[in-house]
Amino acid sequence: MASNMSDPLAGLIPPPNEVNNAHKVHSVAISCILLCVIASLTVFARLSVRISSERLGFDDYAIIPGTLLFIGWTVLAAYVNLNAGVGKPLWEITIAEYSLWYKGVVVSMWLYPIMSAAIRVSILCFYYRIFVTGNSKLKLPLQILLATQFLYIFVFSITPAFVCKPYHFAWDPLKHVLHCDDWYYYRTQVGLYSVSIALDAILFALPIVPLWKLKMPTKKRIGLIVIFLLGASSCIAASYKLGIFVNQMHFYVPTNATWLQHMMSRFIPGQWDKYGLTFWIPSQVEPTVALIGTSLPALGNLWTQTSxxxxxxxxxxxxxxxxxxxxxxxxxxxxxxxxxxxxxxxxxxxxxxxxxxxxxxxxxxxxxxxxxx
Incomplete structure (x- = not known):
């Protein structure tokens, strides 16, 4: 009795020493890879059309780093989901797998703002190419939005540095809770996603007025507006991701009776049991929608050439x-x-x-x- 009082972990089941993937689900990793292939092929088709028609612009050059960063994000998502225990019952995950899981979270904190900003820059360059003629009223707003993307990267590349002190405990599952502030991580990520949604919403609404002023049939104007809105519709996916992220923090303290019998339940957030579906899938859908949507105007030419x-x-x-x-x-x-x-x-x-x-x-x-x- 005295032993149990002095050691709160006494009597709890320790984590396994060997990797066991008997109950692992691979659907999240497969989905991330498929979405990456679809988005990358769409961008490749866009660039091919622009090159063949000799209409390559700054927006096309800007989409290349955004796509490469997205591919890097996909490699991270697939690797973590396949090797870090994601998709298995939490009590079947080893300490080494949890450590890799935490490393994936750390890398994602820095990679996401750079990737999303790079894709946004491409969309803004496309708007600049289309709408800025002479002393257009949109010139200054677009320049401000472009500058905002670099400020966005700067700010949200600094905030992750204060999650843990010292930082190497960020991926130590047994000491993470002593040196890291998960609620600071939560607040900064909510801020990151909220700002991302606001910027995407501006991109979503920006082209509507100038497109409506085009001298063309109303039906065709509406069709073009729909195409442009699809390019900025990642704000919808980002809103969904933010909603899930906030909701999942309600399950930070584990409540699963089986999981509470295991020692690692005292160290691992309770919501990690659905982490693949609540974090990696929404985070993959958002840039996929943005890359495909922003390529649709150029692919309209591919359709007409084929037809x-x-x-x-x-x-x-x-x-x-x-x-x-x-x-x-x-x-x-x-x-x-x-x-x-x-x-x-x-x-x-x-x-x-x-x-x-x-x-x-x-x-x-x-x-x-x-x-x-």
């Missing part, structure tokens, strides 16, 4: 078919020529300037952001 090729090939086929039947039906010749030139169903490939906001030959398709509001 033109299909239309031309179909026209050739219908022309050949028409020439074979013209000997039998002379009256249908003129109809077949019109049908061939338009393609089946009257389909016609659109010019690139009709899809993406670039300087083209269509004088009716120009931003009018300099027009007085």
């Amino acid at each position: 033109q090729q299909i239309s031309e090939r179909w026209s050739k086929l219908t022309t050949l078919s028409g020439s074979k039947t013209s000997k039998e039906q002379n009256s249908g010749g003129s109809h077949n020529k019109a049908w061939a030139s338009a393609g089946k169903f009257g389909f016609r490939g659109l010019a690139g300037s009709e899809v993406e906001l670039v300087q083209g030959t269509n004088s009716n398709f120009k931003p009018t952001s300099t027009v007085k509001a």
Whole structure:
């Protein structure tokens, strides 16, 4: 009895010494990798279209470091989820796995703000390329937002440095609680995610007014607005992530009866039992949506180029078919020529300037952001 009073860990089940992945779930790591592949291929397609059409701009150069940082984030997510015990019952995780888990958390604190800011810079460069003409009213706001991204990186690269004293205890599972302030970590991360949402929301709303002023049919204007909003819609994913993060802190103190029988329940946050689904998946979805969304305007040209090729090939086929039947039906010749030139169903490939906001030959398709509001 006296022994139990002097040692609060007495009688508790110690952590395992050997790695046991019998009950491990790999779906989180697989999902992160698949999302990375989809987003990376989308960016690659965007750059290919811009290069082939000789329209490569600063926004395209800016998306490259953002994509590389996202790939690095994915490598981190996959490695931690596959090797740090994520996806297993907490009582089956070794101390070495918990140490690697904590290291993943530490790296994510520094990598996330740099990655998200880099993607945001690309979106802002795209807006600058499209909307800033002459003395556009959007020029100064866009410049301020670009400067804000570097301030954002600076501030949120400093705050993680004060989580633990000394810092090497950040990834020591048994001494972490003595030298680290998890609630400081919580508050700084809430601040980080909140600022990220605010910046994304500005990007979300910024293009609506200048796009609405475009001299083009209303239906096409609405379509362009939707495409641009998708590029900044990561604020929705970020809001979801923040909501989950705040909610999960309510489970910081473990309540699982089985887990409370184990020694590590006194050292590990209770919400880590769902960490893969509540942290890594939302954190992966957010940049994925941003990278895909910001590439959609450029990929509009890829769609029109492909549709033109299909239309031309179909026209050739219908022309050949028409020439074979013209000997039998002379009256249908003129109809077949019109049908061939338009393609089946009257389909016609659109010019690139009709899809993406670039300087083209269509004088009716120009931003009018300099027009007085």
